[in-house]
Amino acid sequence: MSKSVRDILSMKNSKKITVITAYDYTTSQLCDKAGVDMLLVGDSAGMVMLGYDNTIPVTMDQMCLFTEAVARGRQNALVVADMPFMSYQSSKSQAIENAGRLVKSGADAVKLEGGTEMKDTIHAIVEIGIPVMGHIGFQPQTTTVQEGYKVQAKTKDAAVRLIDSAKALEKAGAFCITLEMVTREVSKIISNSVSIPTIGIGSGPDCDGQVLVVHDLLGLYEKIKPKFAKRYLELSSDVIQAVQSYKSDVTSGKFPGAEHSFLMEKSELERLKKEIG
DSSP states (O other): OOOOHHHHHHTTTTSOEEEEEOOSHHHHHHHHHTTOSEEEEOTTHHHHTTOOSSSTTOOHHHHHHHHHHHHHHOSSSEEEEEOOTTSSSSOHHHHHHHHHHHHHTTOSEEEEEBSGGGHHHHHHHHHTTOOEEEEEESOTTTHHHHHOSOOBOOSHHHHHHHHHHHHHHHHHTOSEEEEESBOHHHHHHHHHHOSSOEEEESSOTTSSEEEEOHHHHTTOOOSOOOTTOOOSOOHHHHHHHHHHHHHHHHHHTOSSOGGGOOOOOHHHHHHHHHHHO
16 A cells, blocks of 8 residues: 555654655656655656756646656555646636646645745645645746746745745645755754655755655756756766667677577478468
């Protein structure tokens, strides 16, 4: 049986929570077997899977497709799906409908960006029984347009706003909060100020858990290399080298070899030769 929201809540102050993004069946299976607690179907799929420059063009149909694939691949992890840009901002009814679409696609919970201004929307989704993960600090769907890629909560006033937002999301019913590119000091204050888990990305070690984009972790995405992302492998160079080796083997005639081929029974081959002359 897969983890539940209650399981994640129980890890607060007892065990660090591990979260990684996944966008397809194969990656979902592998990360699930590795034992991560949550699989996040992030709208970052728009960049690492579809080649967009940012997450803004991602559609609900695309997120549903990615979510279905990830849900089919997991056995144990909780699946959380991002609500893409403009799938929840227009009205509560729009937010509820689209959150429902992601749950029907296999998500156990949804994630949306925004602080205090999103508390009523989060409350409305939670009220109908869909768990919500909040997301504050750097918000890829909107902060990039306003400020670019900048660390959040570097001043007292900005820190107070972020702390207030975290408390508002908790009160609205969010079961955890992602903190992205938030100063370590403020992430620690927020983590100690709310009773729900905080999941950090570029926000220091004092959060209740951490999330990384799987393509960053594996060294597969070269277009952007965030400072906060630890690259455990550099698979992009390995993949290029493997494909180059394949190309060389094909052009030289080394592949496919006898071990990669199938043969007819000799008697059937003789019958065929007689048939075709």
